[in-house]
Amino acid sequence: MKKLGLIHTSATLVPVFADLCSELLPGVETFNIADDSLIKEVIATGRLTPSVSHRVASHVYAAQEAGADQVLVTCSSIGDAVERSAALVDIPVLRVDQPMADEAVRIGGKIGVAATLPTTLDPTTDLIRRCAAAAGAAPMIVSRLCDGAFDCLMSGDSEKHDSMVAEALLDLASTCDVVVLAQASMARVVSQLGDTAPKTPILSSPRLAISYLAKK
Missing domain, CATH: 3.40.50.1860 (Rossmann fold)
Structure with a gap:
């Protein structure tokens, strides 16, 4: 793995994972996609909506297009969408939990x-x-x-x-x-x-x- 794309539903998690990647993945280039509209919609509706699932898949695809060799999605609430999105790209996609x-x-x-x-x-x-x-x-x-x-x-x-x-x-x-x-x-x-x-x-x-x- 040369490049890791991280997808977050809160920008507050960016430094948390940056520190961990620096410690445990030396030499791996990372980049972040943060979209808090995802978790806000899940909380407001109480469920994982088709709209959220579609946007998660779009972010995963965008990470692949940006050159990621691996994608990590750091929000547990959208885990089901993460698993479905994995079938849409040619690189491994991991749900954080x-x-x-x-x-x-x-x-x-x-x-x-x-x-x-x-x-x-x-x-x-x-x-x-x-x-x-x-x-x-x-x-x-x-x-x-x-x-x-x-x-x-x-x-x-x-x-x-x-x-x-x-x-x-x-x-x-x-x-x-x-x-x-x-x-x-x-x-x-x-x-x-x-x-x-x-x-x-x-x-x-x-x-x-x-x-x-x-x-x-």
Whole structure:
């Protein structure tokens, strides 16, 4: 892989992945396509619309036309559209949570999934179920929606968001073999847990995805 195209639904993720690519993919050229209209429409409608799916496919095709050897789409809420778009181009297309789902299935028979948006919780849970079926496993999946946390984050109350997410993570970690963060924006909460951090593995998609690409 000489050139990686990253497609985001939030420009805030650009520096996050830039740092990871610099660390784990030295020598690989990267470029970014950011379109927050995608996630805004998904949140407003509560579902992955045909319009969003079409635009995701257009961005993936544009990345190929820009010379990408590989495409990574960094938003879990549009995962189904990412998978469909892969059939439309001649280069590999990876949804950011695929390596995370595979790792969760490998680790435990009881998997906790935390999210702050239902539009992310459902696709992530579905992906884990399909990964488990492909691996011949049948884990118990416990889903937890931090209802209202995303609104707090968007309104500037990051402290309330982080508190709600932390509570959910600690609760899931107390009963599950592994906890999956359905959104990259939740990862920072783990580093804030300090002495209360559980021994249970808590998985976040960005580093796992870039580490996966580094092995290709």
